[in-house]
Amino acid sequence: MDFRFSDEQQQLRQEVRQFLEEELKQGLWQPSCDAWIMAYDPQFTKRVSAKGWIGLTWPKEHGGQGRGYIDRLIVTEEMLRYGAPAACHWFADRQIGGAILHYGTEEQKRELLPLILRGEAYVGLGMSEPEAGSDLASLKTKAVEDGDDYIIDGQKVWTSGGSYMNWIYLVARTDPDAVPKHKGISEFFFKADLPGTTVRPIVDITGGVHFNEVFFDGVRVPKTCLIGEKNRGFYQILNQLDYERSGMERLMANYPLFEALIQYSKESKRNGQPLAKEPAVRAKLAQLKIELEVGRLHMYRVALVMDEGRAPNWESSMAKAYGTAFEQRLASTAIEILGLYGQLAPKSKRVPIKGMAYHSYLSSKGYSLQAGTSEILKNILALRKLGLPSQ
Ligand SMILES: Cc1cc2nc3c(=O)[nH]c(=O)nc-3n(C[C@H](O)[C@H](O)[C@H](O)COP(=O)(O)OP(=O)(O)OC[C@H]3O[C@@H](n4cnc5c(N)ncnc54)[C@H](O)[C@@H]3O)c2cc1C
Structure with missing residues (x-):
């Protein structure tokens, strides 16, 4: 087995390092631990987007670079090495873009992928609930069909970056009678400021505010926000967790x-x-x-x-x-x-x-x-x- 990186990969690493060194020299930010999930800097994300380092593995026809996961890991490794403030785009780039590419409709791909590529989708992951963490299939947040919409009611917890998010990736129950229970779950992606949504920050053990409770009280979401197949969301999630x-x-x-x-x-x-x-x-x-x-x-x-x-x-x-x-x-x-x-x-x-x-x-x-x-x-x-x- 050859463990060496290719010349192109070494060049990519060098380019990322040079970019980050230059940013540091200009005093644009300070390295910090957990910056990938805690340091939100929209301007930094814009500069990373301009470099083409968001959506690196996506096909070129969807605005990506068509590069491999090793290449992507090189970029993320350097971001982490430097403690760079990459939280704005991290979740969208790491797993949500991929989910939309895999399961989204053509219209969703056309509308949502450019948003992620431009570094404008600060995504919160709405999976865990007070009674459904490891056992995600027990989640209770429900999405009920009503004409052209779904009505969402329930609560999520530990939503990282919930105070910054402008989009939420939500997992909800669409069939309360499904047996086994994981067969009645679907995924949605929608704007985080829809009427009926309340975000309540949780102060963590360090005194910082990183994760949040998110409440949905009759939130009306167009059916076009459903990602993938109704009631097949659990299988999609398993794939996304691999990425996570x-x-x-x-x-x-x-x-x-x-x-x-x-x-x-x-x-x-x-x-x-x-x-x-x-x-x-x-x-x-x-x-x-x-x-x-x-x-x-x-x-x-x-x-x-x-x-x-x-x-x-x-x-x-x-x-x-x-x-x-x-x-x-x-x-x-x-x-x-x-x-x-x-x-x-x-x-x-x-x-x-x-x-x-x-x-x-x-x-x-x-x-x-x-x-x-x-x-x-x-x-x-x-x-x-x-x-x-x-x-
Ligand atoms: C810093 C941080 C950020 C987070 N960010 C997000 C986020 O952005 N979005 C989101 O949706 N969630 C988020 N979470 C929630 C996280 O996904 C859950 O905490 C995790 O899935 C565990 O669920 P739980 O906390 O309910 O613990 P539980 O599932 O109740 O587990 C409690 C304990 O029991 C053990 N246990 C449970 N089931 C089994 C089993 N079958 N076999 C053996 N042991 C078991 C667990 O390992 C654990 O030690 C975050 C959590 C943290 C700490």
Whole structure:
């Protein structure tokens, strides 16, 4: 097996790095952890769109670049490496555009794909509900036909970026009597400000506002917003979840912390000598580097599977479970190396490395929940790769 990137791919990586370096030089933004999901910067997204890096894998006739998933992973890896504020376009580019390409009507493709390509669709993912997280098929939000519309009633929770979204991708029940229950679910894509929609932010453990509750009270949505086949939404979702778990975000989203930690260890002294000379610190950092490189191989394997046209379900489950465990170890190691100062919040006077350790340590608890919990991902692996019986 040849693990090398092609000349064209290396050139692409170089181009993305150069773009991001230039942005940093101009002081347009500061690198941050979890920027892919928390840092909303419409102008940055516009500049990424102008580069043609949104919809990179889409066919050219739909405005994409017709490139492969490895190429896309190169772009996203660099965005994450630099902690770039890519949240405005991330969900739309990663999975919603692909869903519309797969399941949308010609009219939907004509209307919606250009919106995503221009970086103007800030999408919220309306899947989880208070009683339906891992068991998504239990969702209760309903969409009832009424003439040319559906009327939506119900509640979603943990909707990332809900305060910024201008479009929502919603999964709702369209057949309450379906047996089994997952056969009565459909998907919709519509504007997030329709009358009857209320977004209520949830303050997270870091004090930040990232995810939200979203309430639908008689929201009238035209039937043209149904994506794919009525009552087949659950099968479509399974495909999208593969995409959701296939990126580099759950390995590299805290890369700015890793870099800052190395720098901090070189510059800070303990007992008269640089931290980086302490054997225990060196070993911890080296161990993280080993784990990071193993994780990158997992991620590139997933992209390779996608480039071969196969569904990467167990591969992406394995990669995401590995990636989140790595990030949790990175956050814990940062707290160990920084000592008590590591627990200081970003605004504290003596906070080291901009409070990244504090942010990552607290946020990392959620990494193994979002986009599928590690237990669920391991179940997928057990079932689909190891051939173990279902529970
Ligand atoms: C930071 C963050 C961002 C998120 N963003 C979004 C978003 O944008 N949109 C959205 O729709 N959702 C979002 N979510 C929700 C996320 O998808 C759910 O939290 C996740 O699916 C788990 O559901 P739950 O929280 O209801 O936990 P539950 O499903 O109730 O699970 C609780 C525990 O039981 C375990 N468990 C459940 N079932 C099994 C089983 N069969 N076998 C073994 N163990 C099991 C789980 O692993 C977990 O440890 C986000 C979550 C987080 C933390």
